[in-house]
Amino acid sequence: MVQAKNQALVDIVQPIIDKQGLLLWDLSIKKIGGQKTVELLVDLPNHENISMAQITEFTQAVNEALDTAEVDPVPGEYMLDIASPGMDRALNExxxxxxxxxxxxxxxxxxxxxxxxxxxxxxxxxxxxxxxxxxxxxxxxxxxxxxxxxxxxxxxxx
The missing domain is CATH 2.30.30.100 (SH3 type barrels.)
Structure with a gap:
């Protein structure tokens, strides 16, 4: 699932995912309209749907972890986009x-x-x-x- 260049980012978010009982569906870093975007798609295991409150809680924890990381896993400016993979989720792995x-x-x-x-x-x-x-x-x-x-x-x- 994770490319080697994203491993530092996974190392930061995985403990949060584990603590909050979430499932990391996908992680990507891409350019959208000239802006670097870090996209994390999270859900609940066992085919449950994640709530907006859970996404918000996860986003706050990830923001804090990224702000306090010793080494920035994503150098330069970027936008963090955290969402559910949705009902019509892509199957990549x-x-x-x-x-x-x-x-x-x-x-x-x-x-x-x-x-x-x-x-x-x-x-x-x-x-x-x-x-x-x-x-x-x-x-x-x-x-x-x-x-x-x-x-x-x-x-x-x-």
């Missing part, structure tokens, strides 16, 4: 797919190249291993390697 499978959440995958005539597939993960997943789509199993998948998200059904 192998454990994200396992999380979706465990919850029984349908997912939508977009492929780099069409397979069986289409590039987007939505279904529930029926099988999962280190290199591929199988989606049950309209009662039929379709297997995709992770190398084929350009993007994957939890599919929100209303």
């Amino acid at each position: 192998p454990w994200h797919f396992a999380w979706a499978k465990e919850a029984g959440d349908p997912i939508t995958i977009a492929l780099f190249a069409a397979k069986d005539g289409q590039k987007k597939w939505t279904g529930e993960i029926s099988q999962l291993d280190d290199s591929k997943l199988t989606l049950t789509v309209d009662g039929e199993d379709k297997t995709f390697t992770f190398d084929e998948i350009a993007k994957a998200v939890v599919s929100v059904q209303f």
Whole structure:
């Protein structure tokens, strides 16, 4: 999940995550409109939804930890963005797919190249291993390697 360059930041936030009983869904540092942004996506484990009060408490603790860190894990000016990954959360890491499978959440995958005539597939993960997943789509199993998948998200059904 964490690139080596972000390890110093993880080392600061992980104790806060552990203390508050949260789940670090994703951490990224990117440029948005010329501004460096540190994005932390947090949630509760066991498929519970985090509240705004919990995000606020976490944000305050992270701000304090970053302000008092001996070495700045993110040199220069940056904006800190802490949020929930949302219902339609991106699935980027192998454990994200396992999380979706465990919850029984349908997912939508977009492929780099069409397979069986289409590039987007939505279904529930029926099988999962280190290199591929199988989606049950309209009662039929379709297997995709992770190398084929350009993007994957939890599919929100209303």
